[in-house]
Amino acid sequence: DARVTQTPRHKVTEMGQEVTMRCQPILGHNTVFWYRQTMMQGLELLAYFRNRAPLDDSGMPKDRFSAEMPDATLATLKIQPSEPRDSAVYFCASGLVYPTNEKLFFGSGTQLSVL
Amino acid sequence: AQKITQTQPGMFVQEKEAVTLDCTYDTSDQSYGLFWYKQPSSGEMIFLIYQGSYDEQNATEGRYSLNFQKARKSANLVISASQLGDSAMYFCAMREARVLRGSNYKLTFGKGTLLTVNP
Numbered sequence: 221d222a223r224v225t226q227t228p229r230h231k232v233t234e235m236g237q238e239v240t241m242r243c244q245p246i247l248g249h250n251t252v253f254w255y256r257q258t259m260m261q262g263l264e265l266l267a268y269f270r271n272r273a274p275l276d277d278s279g280m281p282k283d284r285f286s287a288e289m290p291d292a293t294l295a296t297l298k299i300q301p302s303e304p305r306d307s308a309v310y311f312c313a314s315g316l317v318y319p320t321n322e323k324l325f326f327g328s329g330t331q332l333s334v335l
Numbered sequence: 336a337q338k339i340t341q342t343q344p345g346m347f348v349q350e351k352e353a354v355t356l357d358c359t360y361d362t363s364d365q366s367y368g369l370f371w372y373k374q375p376s377s378g379e380m381i382f383l384i385y386q387g388s389y390d391e392q393n394a395t396e397g398r399y400s401l402n403f404q405k406a407r408k409s410a411n412l413v414i415s416a417s418q419l420g421d422s423a424m425y426f427c428a429m430r431e432a433r434v435l436r437g438s439n440y441k442l443t444f445g446k447g448t449l450l451t452v453n454p
Contacts, residue, residue, distance in 0.1 A: 244412060255441075262445070262446045263425055263426065263444040263445065265441055265442065265443070268441070276441065309378065311380060313380070323370075323382050324370075324380075324382065324442065325382070326372075326379060326380035326381075327379070328377075328378060328379045329378050329379070331378075
């Protein structure tokens with residue numbers, strides 16, 4: 221089965237350090253999303269791309285977060301500098317967007333702990 | 336105002352019984368989609384079922400069905416014949432706004448319902 225692959229699965233870092241999370245979407249999918257999940261806020265959309273172009277990153281703190289798709293097989297989410305409040309599970313999801321029945325496939329997530 | 340409301344933080348059901356997980360939504364769009372995802376303790380998000388706002392029939396996928404009541408803006412998930420493996424967090428989500436060649440695609444999630452299936 222095709223899967224969305226995220227690395228690393230777990231990351232522990234100290235405040236102020238740079239964190240890079242990677243995602244390999246399913247081959248052929250034209251839309252990639254980054255979500256963040258916390259107990260308090262639930263699942264929040266951070267950014268998404270269609271055909272590698274960023275369409276919406278309004279959910280992302282612009283001063284420290286950046287999201288890119290250098291090519292069709294790689295999406296990255298970077299935090300610099302990281303802060304304890306960034307501790308969360310970060311999910312990447314990809315999909316093939318049509319007018320109906322757009323189903324997203326999620327990766328297993330990156331569990332980030334910022335100390 | 337919340338776009339997606341799941342009023343049940345936790346639900347318990349006996350194995351082999353049916354259970355309904357509630358979801359109400361708020362949108363002024365005519366075209367939208369409703370989704371349910373399952374998140375087991377391992378953490379991954381698993382797509383379960385989809386209902387389009389113009390679909391006349393309720394969606395079904397195996398033991399999952401979506402009780403779509405458009406006038407009430409509700410999209411409840413019904414799981415028939417519960418199994419121990421159904422114990423998980425369940426999220427309702429909505430895609431609203433017209434999909435203009437994919438430029439306005441967003442999924443908004445509810446807070447989730449934790450389902451526990453008892454043997």
